[in-house]
Amino acid sequence: MGDGVSRVSLTGTAELTFVDQVLDALERLCRAADGISEEDRTFFSLAVSEIATNIVTHSGCEGDAEVTVIADLTVDDAALSARFQDDAAPVAVALEEAELPDELAESGRGLAIAKMALDQLSHEVNNGHIWTLVRKRR
Template identity: 35%
Template structure:
């Protein structure tokens, strides 16, 4: 990939458990844009992305939030110094304070996904805009 260029890929998917496989498949294709991305950066970015998508699938539509269907938009960007994902869904607002996210006790049966995502990448952001949830994940690229 040229140093001045960014690789960008966007796609939309229904919000359902099978979408996790789609996101992982598309991410695998996305890595082909720049094979110099370190294995460590790939692993931590993918873990965070899959955990956030998993939370969207599990929690954003506990009730049918939108009669048009459950939709997730994923935009991936890769530059020479960072990898970024912007996720948008039409589900219910997430009642979350990212600054207060911690790993639950070892006896807890849930609640690790968001904590893992926050720990894995350099930035995790969330905001609700115009009836949609927007998540942003950013990972600074490091050499192996």
């Protein structure tokens, strides 16, 4: 692609250390790009963190089977985007039903927070899961 597009791709195991690696790579990508607002960087990083953590938490590892995750992060003049693909056992996800739980709930906020922070959040099942996250630059 042309100027103004920066990308990074990471492959790892569905573990919390991989979430940290993705967030570190995203931070480097945002620092290297021109003119990303603090709001865009913060909200997109939050959404990436929530989805990546959900992948790790709900990957459904059976026995010693490892789940592999590929994270593709892109920053261009129009948007910040991420695509996560994993090879976990397929599970249906009802994104349209994701909403913030009661304030005393201990979990269940991740998808709702990501939806609020993004312009597009999609999930599909295809030999695992594919998550697409897009935040248009303000």
